[in-house]
Structure formats: C-alpha cells, structure tokens
Amino acid sequence: MCDTCGCVNNSNEKETKIIDVNQSLLRANEEAAINNKKHFEQKGIFVINLISSPGSGKTTLLEKTIEMLKNDLAIGVLEGDIETDLDAQRIRAKGVPAVQLTTGGACHLESSLVHKGFHTLEHELNGKKLDLLFIENVGNLVCPSFFDLGEHCRVVLLSVPEGPDKPLKYPKAIRTSQVLIISKSDLMPYFDFDIERVKKDALALNPNLTVFVLSATSGEGLSAWTQFLLDEIKKQDSNKS
Secondary structure, three states, rough: OOOOOOOOOOOOOOOOOOHHHHHHHHHHHHHHHHHHHHHHHOOOEEEEEEOOOOOOHHHHHHHHHHHHHHOOOOOEEEEEEEOHHHHHHHHOOOOEEEEEOOOOOOOOOOOOHHHHHHHHHHHOOOOOOOOOEEEEEEOOOOOOHHOOOOOOOOEEEEEEHHHOOOOHHHHHHHHHHOEEEEEEEHHHHOOOHHHHHHHHHHHHHHOOOOOOOOOOOOOOHHHHHHHHHHOOOHHHHHOOO
C-alpha cells in the first residue's frame, strides 16, 4: 500500500525510475564544456565568458576593448542573444569576426551551441589563429551562472544604473566568476550607488574576484582592463611553454 495515495503496489511491475532532467542537462553541458576547453587550449585561445543583465554594457565594452587591442591581438566574438544579430553586426563593424548564437528563447548559452558557433567562426577565419575569444552571453544574471561554456575566465558586469544590491541578489553570478566589472561609472553622479559597498558585498561572496570600475564612455578603467587581458594571455602562453 502506498502511503501517499493508497494504491496497491504490484511487485510484478517494474520499478519506476525518476530521472532528474535538470541534473542530466547540466551534466551533458559540463561534458561539452570540458571538450570546448580542451579544444580552445589546443588552439592556444584565451576565452572569456561575459555575463550580465540586459543593458549593462557588454557589447559597448567589447567594442572599446576591440578598438584598444585589435592591433596587438587576433580577437573573435561569439554573440549570444534570444533573437536578432544586431550585436554581431556591431562587432563586425569593428573589424573582427563575430558569429551570432541565437537561442530562440533560452535565457543562456550552452556548451553545445558554443561548440557549433566556434566551428563556424573557424571557418570564417580560414586558418587564421585567434589569441582571444569573447563569448557574450544572453543578458541574464541567473541562468548563465549555472552553465560552464569551457571558458578560462568568467566576467560578470554590474552597471551603476542597476543599483548596488546585485551581488547579494545574484550571489551565484558572483561566486562563479573570476572578474567583476562595475560598468557605466560615468553615471555615478546621477545614481545612489555605493561602489565600496558593492565591492565589499562581492568580495565577501568571492574573495578571489578581480574588480574593475570602468566606463566605456569616459574611458575610465579601460586601460587596466585591457592590460589584465594581455597579462592573462601571457600567463596562458607561459604555462604552455
């Protein structure tokens, strides 16, 4: 007799197996992420996964970063969005290859889609080597934090207009990232935003975070950010040799 509904259990029937679909999906994504990372490392590419809320300035930051580094590094971009290729068009206009990854409704990128997008990008490169690959994730601070894409570094952006409470509201995004960028710092005079509070809350969740405060509009902090990228690529190259 079943304690829940009172039905009689027929011992001759096969036992019902409950499959945790969420865990299965995450496991499959993790396996694909491991393969992605191996592939990136074989190619000698440093990969960054950018996550943030919509409108925090990811694409604008990419545009400015490309302008500052494209003479020193070969850069490629995988652009994640639910619909349209508007952001990919903006990146291509800066003179670097970009492939749009359209999820059709999903609120995050998965490793399998990144794998396909990267091979499309390789085809466009026609044998040219990349030094740095940016993956701009779908605008969302929740789902992308659960899905490893095979990146070497996850960067989370929190913009000044969003308010100072985001680290505490979205702790997993902070805990799973290596870098925090507080963006749109030029808007500080117009918002009640305590940068030191945000840093304190974020570092309490993840003491190993590297934190940048920058503005793609005014240029504040961009040199420190691009130097960080150059240093990380050098570290990866020296670890290989």
